[in-house]
Amino acid sequence: MLAQRLVEILFPLFALVALGYVIGKRHRPELSGANRLNMDVFTPALVFAALAGRQVDVLAYLPLVLAALVLVLGSGALGWWLAHRLQEDPRTLAPPMMFNNCGNLGLPLALLTFGEQALAPMVVLFIVSNLLHFSLGVWLLDRRARLSHLWRVPSVLAAVAGLAVGAAGWTVWPPLLTTLKMLGDISIPLMLFGLGVRLAETPIRAWRLGVIVALARPLSGMALAAAMIGLYQLMDGAWRLEPLQAALLLLFGALPPAVLNYLFAERYGQEPDKVASIVLVGNLASVAFLPLALAAVLAS
Template sequence: MSGVISGFTVIFIVVGVGYVLGRTRVIGDHAHEVLSRLVFFVFTPALLFHSMVTSDLSVVFSATLVIAGGSAFLMGVVYVVIARLWLRRAVPELVIGGLSASYVNSVNLGLPIAIFVLDDASFIAPLLLFQILIYSPVALLALDLTALDRDSGRSLLRDSLVAPITNPIVVGGLAGLAFSLIGWTPPAAVMSPLKMLGDASVPAALLAFGLSLTGVAVFKKGQSPRRDIALASVLKMVVMPLTVYAVARWGFGQKGEALFAQVVIAALPTAQNVLVYATRYRRGQILARDTALITTLASIPTIMVIALLLA
């Protein structure tokens, strides 16, 4: 239980610093957008490359990859179907909402909880790999094709082929995986600066999240897409953990510590990366911001209840 409290304390402190910076305008009026772009174009690609190169891939290709990754993708699809049929949202908002309902905060909260609560950081690795190499590329490709302006002379097929290899996050993850698969690690002179830049990804994303809260009211009537946020939050914090419990227990026969770990991972809140993506493409920012905040607050009692029931 102390690990849960410690992990959330770290997050709230850094987000609080970002909020104070935003309120005081110490780093300017456009700090949120600039910081988000740094996270998107520099810090996160460096983090993904370094993480993939230094990871033991044999640990991540396991049942957890299917359970965690499959449930996350399922929640995203469920959101898209419901929001499309019920709320009639455009594709970019559907993508951001689907990510908000399923993209797990696997780094800045997942890793501390995996270490302090589950006593094994490898529990989070399969989901991290799925989100980096499969989920993010698919979502970012959809956003590249639907949220960005395309010249009339460019074909959708060309955009589909070019978008993945020009997205820095996708390139960083795939390049790191390629180096890991061939078993070659770049020299320390290359890896050290990449590690330094990658280490800035999590705190910068949290600071950007805190900056985004400045001068806004969460769930504000008339400005916030309340139904979208409520749908994404319920899917993320209620449906996803229950789905993982059912699949892990009755589909894979897991119990004890393994089952507990699966459900805790599913109950992690929406990652701040979703807000970074929303800011980059200028679509669904309020949806991503409010869902991330609500699920972060809701995950504290949720994980505590899971710990009492399953630990």
């Protein structure tokens, strides 16, 4: 049954986030060190192992990359317009519309829904979003930011290395690949638990704006994803998305704002209280939107 399948997929995600939230409220654990390790070690290991552990045809992912660009930039354009309509600063509202929680929620959601075969294409979506977030996203908040720092991001370096190894058809020494996969296995549960702890620490001072973005972010993302899937279906076979990639693109569009939006807003002094409310309410609303997106994907 579809309902049972939805519960089987979503329960582990929300259970780990809820556990992190409860622990965060009661004990206020200091996870900055663990989160730093996750960003610098565990997630790069996951990214590299997902791409280097199989033959990768880089050109086969090009339609998916272009679709992801349309989703991110299209959502940002809508966020910019929405900010002007609401008389808000576009730099506060546009980034949470553009950059979704494809790390904390997207990667585990893809893995639980479709298994290991979904990891590589979801990593591609994750990397596209990360590249834009650490370049365009930072530039929107600080026009003086040095974009050369992008190449110091460990997950970006791991993606480039993994794509190079996979595209060249090289075989990674199996014991080394197993070690990297074991490190990568740490990242997803730690992401979910850390998300719950972060949400427990997040203040809510802009409910109205949070609710508006909580609705606009997944609705615009899914609409753009559906439009791109439909457009590709009208093209030649080489430009059609594979069914798995199309399903992941729709899930990608439904994801809530990334927690990283709040961290960047705090770092650059861009109304962090408002961005915190947007992130928190948006992630709470994913309880409603992710089942809808999953139901659409599994029913097709």
